[in-house]
Amino acid sequence: MRDRKESPGHTKQKKELPGRLEEIYGNLWPKHNLRSKMKRTSQSTPFTRTTAAAALWVFTLSAPLALFGQASNPLQLGILRWYSANQTTTINVGVQPVGVAFDGANMWISNAGSNNLMKFAANDCTLLGTFTVGNYPRGLVFDGANIWVANSKSNNVMKLKTDGTILGTFAVGNLPTGLVFDGLNIWVSNRNDNTVTKLRASDGSVLGTFPAGQMPWFMAFDGTNLWVANSCPTCTTVTKMSITDGSIVGTYTVGGAPYAVAFDGTNMWVANTGTGNVTKMQTDGTILGAYPTGVQPIGLAFDGTNMWVANYKGNTVVKLRASDGALLGTFAPGLQPYILAFDGANIWVTNFQSNTISKM
Secondary structure (H helix, E strand, C coil), X not given: CCCCCCCCCCCHHHHHHHHHHHHHHCCCCCHHHHHHHHCCCCXXXXXXHCCCCHHHHHHHHHHHHCCCCCCCCCHHHHCCCXXXXXXXXXXXXXXXXXXXXXXXXXXXXXXXXXXXXXXEECCCCCEEEEEECCCCEEEEEECCCCEEEEECCCCEEEEECCCCCEEEEEECCCCEEEEEECCCEEEEEECCCCEEEEEECCCCCEEEEEECCCCEEEEEECCCEEEXXXXXCCCCEEEEEECCCCCEEEEEECCCCEEEEEECCCCEEEEECCCCEEEEECCCCCEEEEEECCCCEEEEXXXXXXXXXXXXXXXXXXXXXXXXXXXXXXXXXXXXXXXXXXXXCCEEEEECCCCEEEEC
16 A cells, blocks of 8 residues: 655654554455545544544544554454443542432432532433531432431431422431331331331321331331341341331341342342342242352342442442342442442442442
8 A cells, every 4th residue: 555645744653554554454354445444534634633534433443553562353343342341430429428319310429428418410420419418418218209318427317309408307216327218108227226217208207116126227128018137247137027017027047247138029138248248038038049249248229130239348349130149240439339229221339438429
């Protein structure tokens, strides 16, 4: 192939790139095809900066340049076998983010160390507002109309409109942490009282406070009953409770120091921080399996097919196939990933030590 006459601003390196491409890809494209592709670039502008050819060079130029001098197989490009990319978006938030909840359009984050909530558009991560709440907010839940937050060191919960307006503040037990909505009522785990409190969602009225095992932490609703993780360091149980009267329906042995529970539509999952695994069980307490995840699994979220697990001390998030617990992937968000939520398309995780959230 003959050298072209250099245009002003062209460097020797840029001039030689087409020849290098032809040398590598001559066996993939006939010369006249390669030449015709090159002729689409501007004569007066270096092709490495030609806007009109940008889409073309994603295939014919930009990706191959990354291969030069490396032990990669250039045929991977010709057969469209692309390299994997990091598709995690990381966003700076407040101090010590803990809770995360989706309201159908936006993602809410509780910043425990900043005593506020932040609201982000789920589609593009735009910050839509920051709202002051109580002392050390942790758990969040959406009731279909409003956001609820557990203020752990204020011993209360707040109800907010989705524009951030506070509708009410309601006293609960000692160190409220987790929140769950059962379709009518809000349930609050009071970690230092070993109880859960039931509030009517419409007006915040206390409907009862009930024993829930040692150190109740995060909770889940299976459509019929409430499940509570008993999180003390020596605990190995989860507690199943009736949402009608708060009575204990069953206590089931799982792994060590369970912190979180989640429902996949059929079975319950438990994150056992003390034993580095998750337990899958039927709603009658029958154990279906235990699957290793990483160091201190603490958060769970179901995406409709898979269970996602946040490993707090392992600084990873893992994806398990819900049907059989098979490990499908391990991902690195920020430091000390904590609570997870699914927005219908992506998984979000709060990174407690990094003061960030990750969207995956």
